[in-house]
Amino acid sequence: KYQVQISEARKMSILEYNGAAIIAMGGKDCVGIACDTRLGAQAQTVSCDFRKVFKMNDRTFVGLAGLATDVLTMNNLLKFRQNLYELREERQLTPKVFSNLLSNLLYEKRFGPYFIEPVVAGLDENNKPFLSGMDLIGAPVYTDDFVVSGTATANMYGMCETLYKKDMEPEELFETLSQALLASVDRDALSGWGAVVHIVTKDGVISRELKGRRD
Amino acid sequence: MARRYDSSTTTFSPEGRLHQVEYAIEAINNAGTCVGILAKDGVVMASEKKVTSSLLAPAKSSEKTYKLCQHAACNVAGLTADANILIDQARLRAGRYAYQYCEAIPVEQLVEHVCNYKQAYTQYGGLRPFGVAFLFAGYDTHYGFQLYQSDPSGNYSGWKATVIGANNQAGKSFLKNEYGAKKEDEDEKMKGCEE
Numbered sequence: 001k002y003q004v005q006i007s008e009a010r011k012m013s014i015l016e017y018n019g020a021a022i023i024a025m026g027g028k029d030c031v032g033i034a035c036d037t038r039l040g041a042q043a044q045t046v047s048c049d050f051r052k053v054f055k056m057n058d059r060t061f062v063g064l065a066g067l068a069t070d071v072l073t074m075n076n077l078l079k080f081r082q083n084l085y086e087l088r089e090e091r092q093l094t095p096k097v098f099s100n101l102l103s104n105l106l107y108e109k110r111f112g113p114y115f116i117e118p119v120v121a122g123l124d125e126n127n128k129p130f131l132s133g134m135d136l137i138g139a140p141v142y143t144d145d146f147v148v149s150g151t152a153t154a155n156m157y158g159m160c161e162t163l164y165k166k167d168m169e170p171e172e173l174f175e176t177l178s179q180a181l182l183a184s185v186d187r188d189a190l191s192g193w194g195a196v197v198h199i200v201t202k203d204g205v206i207s208r209e210l211k212g213r214r215d
Numbered sequence: 216m217a218r219r220y221d222s223s224t225t226t227f228s229p230e231g232r233l234h235q236v237e238y239a240i241e242a243i244n245n246a247g248t249c250v251g252i253l254a255k256d257g258v259v260m261a262s263e264k265k266v267t268s269s270l271l272a273p274a275k276s277s278e279k280t281y282k283l284c285q286h287a288a289c290n291v292a293g294l295t296a297d298a299n300i301l302i303d304q305a306r307l308r309a310g311r312y313a314y315q316y317c318e319a320i321p322v323e324q325l326v327e328h329v330c331n332y333k334q335a336y337t338q339y340g341g342l343r344p345f346g347v348a349f350l351f352a353g354y355d356t357h358y359g360f361q362l363y364q365s366d367p368s369g370n371y372s373g374w375k376a377t378v379i380g381a382n383n384q385a386g387k388s389f390l391k392n393e394y395g396a397k398k399e400d401e402d403e404k405m406k407g408c409e410e
Contacts, residue, residue, distance in 0.1 A: 080314045087283075087306050090276050 002115065012042060014115050015136070019190030020052050020065035020150040023160060023181050024121035026129035026143075027173035030201040033061045033121040034181045034210075036150075038193035039068055048193040048214070056082055058205070059123045060095045061198060062102065065150040066116035066136070074116055077105065095122030095130040099140060106138030113137050117149045127202040152191050155184035170199050174208070182212045224337055224344060235344055236337050239367035242346040243293040247279065248380040251290065251350040252394070253362045258352035260290045263380070284309035286319050287353030292380035293367075294346040301345060305329050322353035326363045326371050334369025344368070348379040 002014040019040045024033040039050035053063040054075050062078065064071040081101055082093050093101070099120040106114060113136045120132045133147035134140045141147070145164055148156035159180035168176060178197055185192035195210040224235040247263040262279035278295050282288045283305045291298040308328045312320035329349070336344045344367040351363040351371075364379060365371035376394045378386030 076314055076317070080310045083284075083313075084306060084310055088303070 015066050015117065016151050016190060017042060018050075018066070018068040018071075019188075020071075021152045021156065021181060021185045021188065021191035022052055022063035022065045022119050022149045023146060023156055023177060023184075024061075024063060024119045024131050024133075024148075025146040025160065025164065025168075025173060025177050025180075026121075026131050028167040028169055029123075029127050029129070030170045030173060030199060031061075031121045031123060031129040031131065032170075032173045032177040032197060032199045033063055033119065034177050034195060034197040035063050035065075036181070036185050036191040036193065036195050038191055040190060043189070045193060051196055053196065053198060054078075055198075055205070056098060056122075057092050059200065060093060060098050061121050061200060062098070063119040063121070063149065064116045065118070066114075070114040070116045074105075074114055074118070078102065081105070094124055095120055095132075096124060098122070099130075099132040099134075099142075103134055103138035103140050106134065106136065110137050119147045119149045121147075121200070123200055123202060150191060152184045152188035155187050156180065159184050170201055170206075174199050174206075178208075178210055182210060186213055223341070225339065225341065233337055233368070236368045239344045239346045240348075243348045243366070243379065244381060244383070246292040246294075246380045248378060248382055248386065249279065249290040249292050249350050250376075250378050250386060250390075251352060251362045251364070251374065252376040252390070253360060253374070256360070257354075258360050258362050260288075260350055260352055262290050262292075283325065283351075283353075284313070284320065286355060287322055287325055287351060289352070290350040290379075292348045292350075297345040298347045298349075301329055301332065301347060301349070304332055319355060321355045321357055322351065322361045322363070323358070323373075325353070326351045326365060330365050330369045330371045332369075333365070333367060337368060350377065350379060 003011050004014055004017055019038050021036040033053050035052040037049050037051055039047040052065060052071055053061055055061055064074055085093055102118055115136060117136055118134055122130050124130050131147050132140050132142050133149060146160045163176050163180050181195055193214050195212055198205055198207045228234055247265045249262040251260045264279055280290050281302050305325060309320045309325055333345050336342050348366045354360050362374050363371050364374055364377050376390040
């Protein structure tokens with residue numbers, strides 16, 4: 001189901017059409033979330049600066065892997081809902097609440113879903129890391145180590161499982177996250193072509209661009 | 216006389232008036248005063264909060280001033296419960312516009328939307344009008360800083376300076392004399408107005 005077929009191309013899942021790779025990882029009082037920056041139309045690369053991780057507020061980030069049009073639409077929808085929440089409640093959305101909102105929005109379209117598989121990363125009220133991942137209809141999973149999403153998930157699971165350690169400090173978390181992502185996308189044709197890593201601590205966010213293979 | 220044309224919001228009186236709308240406006244004349252003044256670099260709004268009882272828990276947020284979106288806010292005079300509905304409508308409208316066009320809603324369009332909503336309660340349904348008057352203040356790239364006033368009829372107009380709520384007549388005549396003398400001195404005028 002959900003397959004596309006363009007002439008002179010093989011059948012592909014709709015979630016693989018544009019390509020993406022997203023990892024979020026938890027550390028000691030910090031979280032990291034990283035994505036590749038490729039946007040493709042099946043085999044053809046169209047852009048090398050298509051970011052899939054969006055900042056909702058200082059403590060909440062979301063990564064959206066999947067069909068690019070839904071990535072952009074969901075980002076706009078989330079900004080809309082977040083704005084409404086902040087106006088009505090006069091307080092900021094926490095990552096957990098944001099994750100529930102996202103899950104709810106996805107399930108509303110249960111029989112005609114958004115083709116995205118999101119990842120939520122942030123710091124809760126006590127600056128403890130919060131991570132969640134979900135499928136395209138909003139089934140969430142909560143962990144404290146790492147969540148991955150995109151076209152290279154098999155690679156990313158392998159890399160994360162190997163490189164991950166508990167309670168990493170922000171600098172070490174950055175290194176781990178970067179190496180895991182870079183190695184994973186190098187073995188996937190549909191993701192790569194640049195990467196961005198955000199490390200979130202109670203003192204702020206540091207975002208860095210990675211230089212990787214551009215093929 | 217006017218009595219038999221009072222009860223229905225959606226019926227004109229022989230003199231061509233909508234009595235329910237006028238009574239709604241009366242209700243607002245008992246509410247806390249709000250003053251709004253347009254300056255060249257912004258809009259100033261001040262409101263009088265009426266403390267009805269010392270037993271009241273301190274309010275988490277204002278009952279007079281509300282943010283509608285990043286570039287617009289409003290002050291309320293009248294029934295707070297009615298105002299809450301309209302403020303929510305305004306916030307939704309601003310959000311939906313930004314969602315659709317990825318651009319900030321022009322202030323007048325936001326005001327007009329709220330006013331159209333209010334107007335419906337003077338023409339359809341047999342429901343009473345909203346007992347609220349607003350002062351809308353905002354900025355957009357088309358007309359810069361703007362100040363609007365709206366009332367239960369759904370009518371609105373742009374102002375350089377205006378007053379709603381209790382003693383608004385006195386306030387307006389004060390502003391008529393004072394406004395334009397020195398545009399930067401809003402605080403002086405505000406203090407004068409509250410008196």
